[in-house]
Amino acid sequence: MARHVRLLAAALMAGGAMPLAAATGPSDAEIAHIAYTAGALDAAAAKQALAKTHDPQVRAFAETMLRDHEAVNGKALALVTKLKVAPADNSTSQALAAQAKATETKLAALDGKAFDRAYVENEVAFHRTVNGALKSTLIPSADNGELKALLETGLALFGEHQTHAEHLATRLR
Amino acid sequence: MRAPLAGLAVLLLLSPASAAAPRTFKVVIDQMKFGAMPAAVRPGDRIAWVNRDLFRHTATAKAAGFDVDLPAGTTRVSTVTRSGTFTVACRYHPGMRTQLTVAAK
Numbered sequence: 001m002a003r004h005v006r007l008l009a010a011a012l013m014a015g016g017a018m019p020l021a022a023a024t025g026p027s028d029a030e031i032a033h034i035a036y037t038a039g040a041l042d043a044a045a046a047k048q049a050l051a052k053t054h055d056p057q058v059r060a061f062a063e064t065m066l067r068d069h070e071a072v073n074g075k076a077l078a079l080v081t082k083l084k085v086a087p088a089d090n091s092t093s094q095a096l097a098a099q100a101k102a103t104e105t106k107l108a109a110l111d112g113k114a115f116d117r118a119y120v121e122n123e124v125a126f127h128r129t130v131n132g133a134l135k136s137t138l139i140p141s142a143d144n145g146e147l148k149a150l151l152e153t154g155l156a157l158f159g160e161h162q163t164h165a166e167h168l169a170t171r172l173r
Numbered sequence: 174m175r176a177p178l179a180g181l182a183v184l185l186l187l188s189p190a191s192a193a194a195p196r197t198f199k200v201v202i203d204q205m206k207f208g209a210m211p212a213a214v215r216p217g218d219r220i221a222w223v224n225r226d227l228f229r230h231t232a233t234a235k236a237a238g239f240d241v242d243l244p245a246g247t248t249r250v251s252t253v254t255r256s257g258t259f260t261v262a263c264r265y266h267p268g269m270r271t272q273l274t275v276a277a278k
Binding site for chain 1: 204205226227228229245265266267268269
């Protein structure tokens with residue numbers, strides 16, 4: 001199982017798809033940690049954007065990311081508490097955090113339109129990667145029905161976020 | 174006396190009795206989608222927007238006379254004020270769009 005989580009992490013780092021078998025995927029505790037980490041990282045990216053951008057559409061997008069990801073993560077925390085599952089840190093969560101840290105540093109050096117473009121392009125890539133992971137690995141691997149349902153709700157939401165980011169990226173080019 | 178009374182009777186027959194009382198329709202928002210829009214909505218009717226999602230939405234069609242903020246899990250009612258065909262959208266999630274047709278009164 002740990003090997004598969006490492007493979008998922010490698011794929012996330014590479015930004016590619018992850019064709020892993022459901023039966024050998026990550027545990028619910030690891031899935032919960034990965035999903036929560038992804039949401040928290042995107043909320044942090046939104047806070048950085050709100051501190052830097054002056055573009056009303058980029059601000060509105062970042063506000064939506066913050067509001068939605070905090071809402072889903074609040075629900076995820078309530079669910080793991082109810083299920084008495086302790087989210088388990090793993091190499092995928094660590095890879096996501098490392099990648100987000102590098103992006104935050106890169107974005108911190110940019111301003112104005114250059115920042116807006118880089119933030120939104122990263123949002124497209126981030127949501128594409130997370131949605132790919134949800135579809136191919138996290139949802140099929142989830143054993144608990146409530147966790148699976150929450151991940152499916154997350155996928156519906158993040159799919160909309162990805163489309164929103166793609167439209168915004170086109171406008172900013 | 175008879176003529177004015179007859180005139181009053183005609184007025185009563187023609188006026189608001191013929192305009193049906195406003196109705197309230199329900200539209201459920203779930204999994205980032207608006208549910209089916211009601212048919213035969215007329216100006217003055219109300220729509221109860223039920224947000225079953227975990228996240229905040231809006232039901233916005235300013236041209237139709239409403240812009241309703243819908244925190245997660247809430248139901249709020251808007252009144253349709255104009256006839257026509259309108260796009261109803263969520264201000265926070267641009268991909269959420271649907272069409273509402275409001276018949277003439």
